[in-house]
Amino acid sequence: xxxxxxxxxxxxxxxxxxxxxTDGTTQVRLEGNGDTLRVSVNVVxxxxxxxxGVLGDISTLRCSVPLRHFAAVVGALHxxxxxxxxxxxxxxxxxxxxxxxxxxxxxxxxxxDVSVACKADDLCPQWDRLSTAFERVAHAVGQDQTxxxxxxxxxxxxxxxxxxxxxxxxxxxxxxxxxxVGLTLxxxxxxxxxTDSTKMLRACAKPEGRFSFDCSSIHYADDSQALVMRLIxxxxxxxxxxxxxxxxxxxxTVESGLLVETTEQARAIGGGSLRVKATVAGQSVTLAAADxxxxxxxxTHDASVVGKETESDIGLNPGYLREAVKxxxxxxxxxxxxxxxxxxxxxxxxxxxATAKTVCVIMPVRV
Numbered sequence: 001x002x003x004x005x006x007x008x009x010x011x012x013x014x015x016x017x018x019x020x021x022t023d024g025t026t027q028v029r030l031e032g033n034g035d036t037l038r039v040s041v042n043v044v045x046x047x048x049x050x051x052x053g054v055l056g057d058i059s060t061l062r063c064s065v066p067l068r069h070f071a072a073v074v075g076a077l078h079x080x081x082x083x084x085x086x087x088x089x090x091x092x093x094x095x096x097x098x099x100x101x102x103x104x105x106x107x108x109x110x111x112x113d114v115s116v117a118c119k120a121d122d123l124c125p126q127w128d129r130l131s132t133a134f135e136r137v138a139h140a141v142g143q144d145q146t147x148x149x150x151x152x153x154x155x156x157x158x159x160x161x162x163x164x165x166x167x168x169x170x171x172x173x174x175x176x177x178x179x180x181v182g183l184t185l186x187x188x189x190x191x192x193x194x195t196d197s198t199k200m201l202r203a204c205a206k207p208e209g210r211f212s213f214d215c216s217s218i219h220y221a222d223d224s225q226a227l228v229m230r231l232i233x234x235x236x237x238x239x240x241x242x243x244x245x246x247x248x249x250x251x252x253t254v255e256s257g258l259l260v261e262t263t264e265q266a267r268a269i270g271g272g273s274l275r276v277k278a279t280v281a282g283q284s285v286t287l288a289a290a291d292x293x294x295x296x297x298x299x300t301h302d303a304s305v306v307g308k309e310t311e312s313d314i315g316l317n318p319g320y321l322r323e324a325v326k327x328x329x330x331x332x333x334x335x336x337x338x339x340x341x342x343x344x345x346x347x348x349x350x351x352x353x354a355t356a357k358t359v360c361v362i363m364p365v366r367v
Contacts, residue, residue: 001085002032002059004052006077006097009039012050012225013071016041018200019048019229026067027107030084030093032059037084041067045217047228048200061086065093065104073102123210123221126180131205133164134198136175136358139323141195142168149234152194155213157187165239171320172361173327174239185213192236193218197229243345243353243361249338252278252285253304253349256325256333262287262299263322269294273365274321275313276344278305278337285335289318314340315365321346324360340364 016028019041031038037059040049063086070093074082079098086093092103134153142150153166161176162183185191191213193201201220209222213231220227266274266289278285285303290296314337324346325333336345345353346360353359 001057001083002030002037002061003055003057003081003083004037005055006074006079006082008050008052009074009082010077012039012052013067013074015050015200015204015225016048016067017071018196018203019043019046019227027064028067028070029064030061030086032061034058037061045228045230047226048204049226051224055081063093063106064108066107070095070104073104076100123212123219124180124182127205127209127211127220128207129177129180130162130164130211131202131207133162133175133177134193134202136327137164137166137173138198138202139327140166140168140171140173140360141198142166143195144168149192149232149236152192152232152236153198154190154192154236155185156190157185163239165236167237167239167242167361170317170363171324172239172242173324173358174243174360175327175358177357183212190235191218192232192234194229194232197231200227200229242343243359244343249336249342250278250280250305250307250310252335252337253332254285254301254335256329256331258301259287259325259333260322262297262301263318263325265289265297265299266318267322269297272317273315274318275315276335276337277313278303278309278335280305280307280309288313310337310339312340314344316344316362317365320362324362327360328356328358 026041026043029040035054035058037052037054038049039052061084073095077097077100082095082097084093084095091106093106095102095104137153141153145151150168153164156163158176160179162179163176165174197218204225205220206222209220211220217228217230269289270291275288283303283305284300286300288298328346328348330348332349334347334349341364344362348356
């Protein structure tokens with residue numbers, strides 16, 4: 001018999017469901033090792049393991065059960081602790097918590113020990129830095145599965161920095177962070193971490209966690225759990241071909257809070273696009289949106305405007321602008337406007353594409 005805390009078991013299976021399929025084909029492997037119970041889910045290269053402390057006697061439990069059935073049973077438990085028991089000749093796992101008692105059928109297990117692929121001592125210790133970078137670009141990850149190489153975050157070397165880039169074809173977010181100590185990734189090499197992998201990592205990873213990559217997977221581990229997720233096989237666009245590093249145009253400096261407030265107002269009236277027009281003489285920027293039923297929004301903000309004025313309004317998606325401004329951060333941002341058919345750059349105030357930690361690009365829309 002093996003006794004564990006119910007809450008920890010429920011958390012482990014909730015995360016396991018993110019990795020495994022719920023069609024009845026995915027198994028949960030339970031393996032007691034003295035004062036620890038390993039709960040692991042393995043599906044065609046994606047693998048998650050949670051280590052739970054055992055209460056009372058040491059655990060010798062070793063069995064596999066269907067993920068869907070076991071997760072449903074454990075999710076219904078309300079007792080503070082749960083006891084798991086599987087006698088050697090039994091074909092069912094007995095699950096007891098409080099007054100509830102369930103029997104979950106066993107399935108034949110694959111006895112391969114995949115946990116050796118993820119040892120914390122072999123991994124890079126600066127997960128918190130990478131986690132923050134993932135957060136900055138997550139809003140631009142593509143959702144169209146027919147363009148699968150856009151459905152993730154690409155990582156590559158940019159001098160002595162690690163560059164993370166995401167794009168859905170309509171916008172792009174790029175952020176760079178100091179190169180993590182111990183991480184190996186050659187010049188010109190690129191890996192793509194899928195949306196599912198980034199969501200899983202954001203759900204389970206801890207600041208003190210460690211990580212690494214190989215040619216096909218990302219590895220993560222901390223003191224209580226480990227994770228291996230497949231990388232996307234392919235090549236995403238090179239951000240250098242999208243961002244005009246030396247481009248010219250208007251540089252419009254606006255308070256970030258004012259831009260976020262205006263984009264939220266534009267979305268509230270159903271405005272699918274936001275027209276932007278900056279004036280050098282008036283040192284201001286005007287943002288306008290309209291809806292046939294809810295009317296028109298026109299807002300003018302004080303701004304620092306440098307450069308030649310654009311010939312016409314530039315249209316963009318207000319939601320994209322809001323997310324870009326929040327990703328770049330800071331009290332003020334610089335918008336680089338060139339022409340109505342040219343991409344709009346969002347930069348930290350006073351920074352260039354070469355020096356900025358985070359850069360966002362928004363493709364214009366027709367207005």
